[in-house]
Amino acid sequence: MAMLKLPYELLMLIARQLESKDLNALLQCHPYLYHSLNNYLYYYNVHHHDASALFWATTAGSDVTLQRLLDAGANVRWELRYWACSKSSPSRIHLRGRAEGIKERPISYAASHGHVEIVAKLLDQGVDINYQDPDSLSLFALAARGGHFDLVRCSLAWAPVN
Incomplete structure (x- = not known):
């Protein structure tokens, strides 16, 4: 029997037995598999790879x-203990080791790359606008360092007034 003719329940049983890279490869084989199992791939990443x-x-x-x-x-x-986007150049991100105890949040990456919509969505999800990376750089500083002044302007509008 062809895999594409299997019932969805059997496809899910197969998907649950695969590692994420194998699951991703399977989903790329056919549009039907992609549409049937793609939500599980995201679930798998969130629950087995700390998102x-x-x-x-x-x-x-x-x-x-x-x-x-x-x-x-x-x-x-969620915080990642490996990367530090504040040490990045415009062309590459510098990798620092786990032993240094560095923790970054996804919003640091969005700010340093100037993704206004992503930053806005993260703030809507409750991320602290006053978060500072391990080098004590705020979202404003990360955005400005990358030349993303539109994000700096928008961030100032989002900042709470004291």
Whole structure:
């Protein structure tokens, strides 16, 4: 029997046995598989990989991926212990080690790459606008460092008045 003729329940049983890279490869084989199992891929990332795709979505500015991860239960206040976008150049992100105890949040990546819509969505989800990265840089500083002055202007409008 061809895999495409299997009932959805059997496809899900197969999907649950695969690692994320294998599941992703399977979904790329055919549009039917992609549409049938793509929501499970997001669920899998959120529940088995600590929503690591959040960092890709916020860096790339993928609103669709961010929304799908949120729908799958992703925690946007989650911190990653490996990357530090404040040490990045415009062309590459500098990797620092786990031993340094560095923690970054997805909003740092969105701000440093100038993704206004992503930052707005993260703030709507309850992310602290006053968050500072491990180098004590605010969202404003990260956006300004990257030359994203539209984001700085919008962020000033979002900032609470004291």
